[in-house]
Amino acid sequence: xxxxxxxxxxxxxxxxxxxxxxxxxxFCRARLTHLFVDxxxxxxxxxxxxxxxxxxxxxxxxxxxxxxxxxxLVQIEEYVSPAEIFSEYAYLSxxxxxxxxxxxxxxxxxxxxxxxxxxxxxxxxxxNDGYLLQHFVRAGIPVLGVEPAANAxxxxxxxGIPTLVRFFGRDAAREIAEKFGRADLLLGNNVLAHVPLLxxxxxxxxxxxxxxxxxxMEFPHLHRLMEGNQFDTIYHEHFSYFSFFTVEKVFAAHGLxxxxxxxxxxxxxxxxxxxxxxEDPSFPVSPAVEALxxxxxxxxxxxxxxxxxxxxxxxxxxxxxxxxxxxAKRAGKRLAGYGAPGKGNTLLNYCGIRTDFLDYTxxxxxxxxxxxTPGTHIPILHPDRIAETRPDYVFILPWNLTDEIVQQMAHIxxxxxxxxxxxxxxxxxxx
Ligand SMILES: [Zn+2]
Numbered sequence: 001x002x003x004x005x006x007x008x009x010x011x012x013x014x015x016x017x018x019x020x021x022x023x024x025x026x027f028c029r030a031r032l033t034h035l036f037v038d039x040x041x042x043x044x045x046x047x048x049x050x051x052x053x054x055x056x057x058x059x060x061x062x063x064x065x066x067x068x069x070x071x072x073l074v075q076i077e078e079y080v081s082p083a084e085i086f087s088e089y090a091y092l093s094x095x096x097x098x099x100x101x102x103x104x105x106x107x108x109x110x111x112x113x114x115x116x117x118x119x120x121x122x123x124x125x126x127x128n129d130g131y132l133l134q135h136f137v138r139a140g141i142p143v144l145g146v147e148p149a150a151n152a153x154x155x156x157x158x159x160g161i162p163t164l165v166r167f168f169g170r171d172a173a174r175e176i177a178e179k180f181g182r183a184d185l186l187l188g189n190n191v192l193a194h195v196p197l198l199x200x201x202x203x204x205x206x207x208x209x210x211x212x213x214x215x216x217m218e219f220p221h222l223h224r225l226m227e228g229n230q231f232d233t234i235y236h237e238h239f240s241y242f243s244f245f246t247v248e249k250v251f252a253a254h255g256l257x258x259x260x261x262x263x264x265x266x267x268x269x270x271x272x273x274x275x276x277x278x279e280d281p282s283f284p285v286s287p288a289v290e291a292l293x294x295x296x297x298x299x300x301x302x303x304x305x306x307x308x309x310x311x312x313x314x315x316x317x318x319x320x321x322x323x324x325x326x327x328a329k330r331a332g333k334r335l336a337g338y339g340a341p342g343k344g345n346t347l348l349n350y351c352g353i354r355t356d357f358l359d360y361t362x363x364x365x366x367x368x369x370x371x372x373t374p375g376t377h378i379p380i381l382h383p384d385r386i387a388e389t390r391p392d393y394v395f396i397l398p399w400n401l402t403d404e405i406v407q408q409m410a411h412i413x414x415x416x417x418x419x420x421x422x423x424x425x426x427x428x429x430x431x
Contacts, residue, residue: 022066023077025070025071025075026075026078026199027071027199027250028073030069030071034307034308035064036066037065038064039063039064039314039349041060041061041062042060042063042235043060043349043374043375044059044061044085045236045343045345045374046342048373049371049372049374049377050372060375061080061236062079063076065241067307071249073240074307075240076234076238078196082167083167085236085237102266103189104135106132107132107136110216114184117140117141118140120141121142121185122183122187123183123187124187124189125205126146126148126188126191127147127152130145130156130163133145133156134161137160143161143162144163144176144180146164146176147163147165170204170207172204173203173204173207174207177207182208183210185215186209187215187217188217189218190219191219192217192219192240193220193238193239193240193241194237195240198240199253203254205256205275206255206277209256212276212280214275215273215274215275215276216272217273218271218272219242219270219271220241221269222243222246222301223243223269223296224268225241225269228424229313229317229423230343231314231346232350232422232423233268235342235343238342243296244296245301251275255279256276256277257276258289259284259286259289260274260283260285260286260289261274261289262288266400268399317422317425317426320425321422324420325353328392329357333392333393335359335392335393335395336360336385336389338395338397338398339396339398339401340361340368341398343397344397344398345373348373348375348397353378354377355377355379360380360385362380362381362386363383364383383408390417391417392418393417394419395419395420395422397422402421405419
């Protein structure tokens with residue numbers, strides 16, 4: 001895709017007008033006429049409400065995903081500008097121990113695999129609070145973080161991680177390349193889904209990657225989302241949902257070849273892709289690439305019927321969850337939530353779960369404590385509250401971190417408390 005085509009594509013998807021015309025695909029510009037799932041109206045997932053905001057109106061936006069019949073990109077329309085969403089982002093990666101550990105192992109593996117040293121440069125897009133780059137810094141490798149959320153960038157700067165506060169795209173890539181040099185390793189974890197101008201972003205990566213350099217990106221795998229009924233990972237901050245098939249197409253359009261891929265357990269099942277310049281022969285394409293293509297083909301990810309079956313499974317997941325909650329409340333049980341993550345917002349709003357079911361939820365992130373969940377107004381408290389009130393059930397909203405939370409909160413078994421996990425179907429974890 002040449003530059004002007006990309007810009008027209010970006011402009012076309014940005015100007016979706018809400019009239020009878022259907023929106024266009026943010027990658028290939030095809031008209032989006034196939035609904036993937038409609039989760040009703042939902043507030044922004046990071047818009048936690050302060051006590052004084054409880055009596056004010058809250059903006060709700062349609063949470064409706066489409067699948068492109070041409071490239072199979074699953075996507076939601078851009079109702080809110082990224083500047084509004086990401087300039088002050090409540091999610092700081094360092095609050096999850098598991099996530100920091102995942103980053104440490106990744107950094108070690110990459111230093112070994114690519115032979116990085118003090119002459120190399122590692123650039124991370126959406127570097128958050130520096131939870132990942134800190135591991136490269138410790139190994140003596142020059143790094144640069146690019147992060148649009150000023151609050152997260154400030155935390156990173158305190159850790160000694162140079163961080164530019166800005167959105168990434170072609171313009172940023174050119175400036176960074178000129179000022180700091182191009183990247184031997186260019187990485188981005190859980191950022192590709194958050195990018196509204198997808199073509200501009202991937203084209204920027206092509207510009208910033210040194211000849212012979214490697215890009216790695218991690219993002220939730222659409223195949224796992226569909227298989228595990230993980231509809232709650234759909235929210236306004238996530239503009240796109242990728243199969244390997246689609247992401248390969250997107251990268252290829254910008255002169256980047258995916259030469260390796262790993263399946264990870266993070267976020268309910270993610271992919272880590274490895275890309276290089278298409279004209280660079282130094283990394284041969286691994287057999288894992290063809291194996292995953294084949295696996296997705298067999299799973300029907302290139303047929304619209306497969307996508308059309310998803311909404312009914314989402315509705316059934318909701319019904320089963322509400323049945324469980326109603327039964328528990330009728331039996332006089334007390335329930336508390338654990339966590340106030342983005343996915344919790346979709347789940348609570350779509351299922352209509354408020355303080356009629358969950359007395360409160362808790363979160364380790366102090367900036368969320370004392371606030372209320374968006375739309376559903378469930379109080380968010382300090383995790384110690386669980387030991388004080390001894391609920392019968394602790395309902396785990398960030399179910400992707402279940403193992404970690406069950407370990408941290410093992411003491412609920414002292415009073416016979418049990419954990420409840422909502423996905424792929426509601427279940428109680430027996431002690
Ligand atoms: Zn498309």
